[in-house]
Amino acid sequence: MRETDFVSGFARGLTVIEAFGETQQKLTITEAANITGLDRATVRRSLLTLSQLGYADYDGKFFSLTPKVLRLGHAYLSATPLPAIVQPYLDQLSERAGQSASASVLDGTEIVYIARASQKRVMSISLMPGSRLPAYCASMGRVWLAALPESQARDVLARSDLKANTPHTKTDVQVLMAEITRVREQGYAIIDQELEIGLCSIAVPLLNDRNQIVAALNIGAPAAHVSAGEMLERYLPLLKETQAALRIVLR
Amino acid sequence: MRETDFVSGFARGLTVIEAFGETQQKLTITEAANITGLDRATVRRSLLTLSQLGYADYDGKFFSLTPKVLRLGHAYLSATPLPAIVQPYLDQLSERAGQSASASVLDGTEIVYIARASQKRVMSISLMPGSRLPAYCASMGRVWLAALPESQARDVLARSDLKANTPHTKTDVQVLMAEITRVREQGYAIIDQELEIGLCSIAVPLLNDRNQIVAALNIGAPAAHVSAGEMLERYLPLLKETQAALRIVLR
DNA sequence: TGACATTTGTTCGTATATCGCACAGATTGA
């Protein structure tokens, strides 16, 4: 690919959009310039462009994104059949288990929720399609890492910020790699309060008819109601059933 | 604003992203050029830029979006406090009603889901944050239109493609404006199978402490289980309660 | 309050990057 096959103005604009996610709702030109590392004049042009297209509002001082930017993410969700295919299975799974069920894909060091059926609130943060969690400490993340070649899994861990969210969080690369190997062998991953105190989850990979992983599927439950051991007994059969049903449907 | 304050390369790139939503998962350069109306060379540069940044995959023939584009929509969802604030209330509402509950904002002629708590599947299509429905035939859309000045509501209807999704769909502007006036007076909107056969829904506006509308809130239910009249009795009190609780919290 | 310092937003000139067109090579399908 030649150098002129890259539209830097476009790339800069996308960087500006993402600058909003990391901090507050409203950004001034200078704030956006600091976050993105771009020149103030350049950021100003991008923001005014967003504003003129209706992706942002501008009150003369602050810029804020409008719901129209959801069209961009929606372009992915509606263009990719996966979320629409998986959603009804998640709804059924969630209802049978009486707990939240979700599906996610891997993007860099993070898993991204592509569909979700929620029962009562269990986590402190709100998850929805597009939400992200670090792969190393999420059950669906472990499943994805187990599906990668070992060197790539190690690479993801190396690029991750391995911090202990709770006293239970595994942060040592050796320990994590051993855990990932176990997940690969047993075909599921269980997380016991590594992400948040009080939250357990169990995940399996979603495979297509060629045994390639296309997503991860999980059930999350409050640790107060269900121990990690009970998760396995109660929910693994349901997850396996859903996994088998979807394997036939996918591609 | 001067003409040079507009980055057309950025605007063109955003158009290219949205081109994916309207059709299939994969687009060739020529297809994307036809959908967007842009020059092939321009579209090609945009797509290669997306690919280089990790927002798209390219197999030499087809481009497809990656989950990374969800970061863009997520920039809005996480930058705007509204979805996170509303979500727990939706969860509770959905659980008490035993039906799906959602919140949305208006974007042009469409409502955009910003948060949702789903119970069992009732609609044929899958709704999630970022999903869109035409305002004129959705309960939350009617609530938003009722909150606008009459001239603006009429303008939205004029720009809408008023088609009859079902035999019950209201498509006449006079009839719709009369309905919108009624919604404004009674403070809620009921849709009886105008969007899809078998689906009823009831919506109320979410107001902040200055009585400005910030979102619409609804409960959807299968018509087979709940008649339109029962919707009112059963769910309006719940919606009103949630509305009142959120009025204090918002802004 | 007033004077000064600092930060922020905007404009300008110029070097550079991008656009759209036209053409050539590659691929597809009849």
Add this chain to the structure above:
DNA sequence: TCAATCTGTGCGATATACGAACAAATGTCA
């Protein structure tokens, strides 16, 4: 095999980014 369609490239005209300078707003301190 040929025609039709698609993809990639070179080029001149045009648009954009950068850095600096300026103007306006904001903050600070006596």
